[in-house]
Amino acid sequence: MTGVLIDGKQVAAALRAEVAAKVATLPYQPGLAVVLVGDDPASAVYVRSKDRAAAAAGIAARTIRLPAATAQAELLATIAALNADPTVDGILVQLPLPPQIDARAVIEAIDPAKDVDGFHPVNVGHLHEGRPTLVPCTPLGVMKLLASTGVALRGARALVLGRSGIVGKPMAALLTQADATVTVAHSRTRDLAAECRRAEVLVAAVGRPEMVRGDWVAEGAVVIDVGINRLPDGRLVGDCATAECAGRAAAITPVPGGVGPMTIACLLENTLTAAQARRG
Ligand SMILES: Nc1nc2c(c(=O)[nH]1)N[C@@H](CN(C=O)c1ccc(C(=O)N[C@@H](CCC(=O)O)C(=O)O)cc1)CN2
Ligand SMILES: [Mg+2]
Numbered sequence: 040m041t042g043v044l045i046d047g048k049q050v051a052a053a054l055r056a057e058v059a060a061k062v063a064t065l066p067y068q069p070g071l072a073v074v075l076v077g078d079d080p081a082s083a084v085y086v087r088s089k090d091r092a093a094a095a096a097g098i099a100a101r102t103i104r105l106p107a108a109t110a111q112a113e114l115l116a117t118i119a120a121l122n123a124d125p126t127v128d129g130i131l132v133q134l135p136l137p138p139q140i141d142a143r144a145v146i147e148a149i150d151p152a153k154d155v156d157g158f159h160p161v162n163v164g165h166l167h168e169g170r171p172t173l174v175p176c177t178p179l180g181v182m183k184l185l186a187s188t189g190v191a192l193r194g195a196r197a198l199v200l201g202r203s204g205i206v207g208k209p210m211a212a213l214l215t216q217a218d219a220t221v222t223v224a225h226s227r228t229r230d231l232a233a234e235c236r237r238a239e240v241l242v243a244a245v246g247r248p249e250m251v252r253g254d255w256v257a258e259g260a261v262v263i264d265v266g267i268n269r270l271p272d273g274r275l276v277g278d279c280a281t282a283e284c285a286g287r288a289a290a291i292t293p294v295p296g297g298v299g300p301m302t303i304a305c306l307l308e309n310t311l312t313a314a315q316a317r318r319g
Pocket of ligand 2: 047264292293294295296297298299300
C-alpha cells in the first residue's frame with residue numbers, strides 16, 4: 040500500500056482564504072505584531088512568511104526586529120507597549136530567543152488576550168481544562184490536517200511522539216478532547232518502535248531527523264510529521280522517513296509542505312479569534 044500525501048499547502052491555503060473572507064467583513068482591521076530578536080536565519084524566514092501571510096489576509100502586520108544583544112528589560116518594555124496598543128490584537132515573540140533572555144518570563148509578559156501563539160500559562164490552562172481559547176498554532180494545524188483526512192479520532196489509539204510545551208503537550212490535550220486514546224512517548228520511553236506500531240494516529244514531534252522508520256508504522260495509520268530538520272547537506276527532512284512510512288500509512292504529511300504551512304495559517308486564524316474576542 041502507498042499512503043496518500045496530505046497536502047498541507049492546500050489545506051493551509053483554504054484556511055487562509057477563509058480567514059481573509061472573514062476579516063473582509065469586519066468593521067476594523069485586526070493587528071498582529073511579530074517580535075524577532077536576533078538574526079537566526081530560519082526565524083527570519085518564518086517571520087517574513089507570517090508578515091506576508093497576515094498582510095494577504097487583510098491583517099495589519101508589523102514586525103519588530105531587535106538586535107541579538109537586546110536585554111530582557113528592553114524586550115519586556117516592547118511587549119508592555121504592544122499590550123497597551125489598542126490597534127494590536129495579536130502579539131508573538133519568535134522562538135528561539137537568544138540565551139540572555141528568559142523565554143518563560145517573556146511569554147508570561149504577553150497579555151493572554153493577545154497571545155496568538157497560545158503559549159501563555161492562562162491559555163495553556165484553558166486548553167488543559169477543556170475550554171480552549173487561543174491554541175498553539177502547530178497542534179491546532181495538526182488537528183485540521185487530521186480532519187482533512189476524515190480519520191475518526193473518537194476511540195482511536197493516538198501516539199504523540201514528543202512532550203514539548205509548544206507541540207507535544209497541547210497536541211495530547213487536543214487529541215484527548217477529540218476522544219482519542221492518547222499516549223505520549225518521549226526520549227525515555229522504553230520501546231518507542233513498539234509504541235508507534237500500536238498507533239492508529241501517529242504525530243511525530245521530536246526533532247530527530249527521520250527517526251520514525253517504515254516498520255514503526257501500523258498498516259493504515261495516519262501519520263503527521265511535525266519535524267523540520269535541516270541536514271548538513273542542506274536537505275530538509277521531518278522526524279519520519281517519509282517514503283518508508285508512506286509504504287504502510289494510509290496518509291502522511293510531507294516535509295516540507297505538510298504541517299509548516301498550517302502553523303502560519305493557524306496564526307492568522309488565532310489573530311482573527313483574538314481580534315473578535317477583544318473588539319466584539
Ligand atoms: N513564537 C513561535 N516560535 C516558533 C513557532 C511558533 O509557532 N511560534 N514554531 C516554529 C517555527 N515556525 C513558526 O514560527 C514555523 C516553522 C516552519 C514553517 C514552515 O512553513 N515550514 C516549511 C518549510 C520551510 C523551510 O524551508 O524551512 C514547511 O514545512 O513546508 C512555518 C512556521 C519555531 N518557532
Ligand atoms: Mg511540513
